[in-house]
Amino acid sequence: QVQLQESGPGLVKPSETLSLTCTVSGGSISYYYWTWIRQPPGKGLEWIGYIYSGGSTNYNPSLKSRVTISVDTSKNQLSLKLTSVTAADTAVYYCARSGDGFSLFDYWGQGTLVTVSS
Amino acid sequence: QSVLTQPPSASGTPGQRVTISCSGANSNIASYTVNWYQQLPGTAPKLLIYSNNQRPSGVPDRFSGSKSGTSASLAISGLQSEDEADYYCAAWDDSLNGVVFGGGTKLTVL
Numbered sequence: 001q002v003q004l005q006e007s008g009p010g011l012v013k014p015s016e017t018l019s020l021t022c023t024v025s026g027g028s029i030s031y032y033y034w035t036w037i038r039q040p041p042g043k044g045l046e047w048i049g050y051i052y053s054g055g056s057t058n059y060n061p062s063l064k065s066r067v068t069i070s071v072d073t074s075k076n077q078l079s080l081k082l083t084s085v086t087a088a089d090t091a092v093y094y095c096a097r098s099g100d101g102f103s104l105f106d107y108w109g110q111g112t113l114v115t116v117s118s
Numbered sequence: 119q120s121v122l123t124q125p126p127s128a129s130g131t132p133g134q135r136v137t138i139s140c141s142g143a144n145s146n147i148a149s150y151t152v153n154w155y156q157q158l159p160g161t162a163p164k165l166l167i168y169s170n171n172q173r174p175s176g177v178p179d180r181f182s183g184s185k186s187g188t189s190a191s192l193a194i195s196g197l198q199s200e201d202e203a204d205y206y207c208a209a210w211d212d213s214l215n216g217v218v219f220g221g222g223t224k225l226t227v228l
Binding site for chain 1: 210215
């Protein structure tokens, strides 16, 4: 059974960089697309972007200038970096595996809350 | 404002049938398959319906999906208390060149 686990700081200061890691277990990261999604408290889901195990990426245009998603196949991990954060970036961040179709997320991490505050 | 439009809330009594709509455009729903997610309180979303009307293993057949033109629907029959959750539709969008979600519908079982 594939499992995903997000990790990283729960508190980030405004203007700094948010960095999260998603560790995949129970299966290989190879040959799949992996996506980051976020959910502000009490609000809906927002697609951040995806990466293929080979390294190609696609980002939400609204975040593109600040986002970098990378993959380390040797560690079975993907990472998210979001620069110049503000309070509006406070959210639960999820990593998910894309199945057959970019909007089909068949496995999800439990999510990690990141609060942007000084 | 979400690209896909869902009603913010829906409700029903146990045993009833409820439907949740998801309205989009030619650039998303009309051109690509729709997937539905169920998010129970305090948990991560879970894939509920994929490719418009397919159920993953383990999802009860009380849940069904359909799509016509620029709209999709999720139907839940024989409503149960454990169905109380938020439901989201999602699809690829050519204009965004990315994935778009509906704003979510909070289902209350009265």
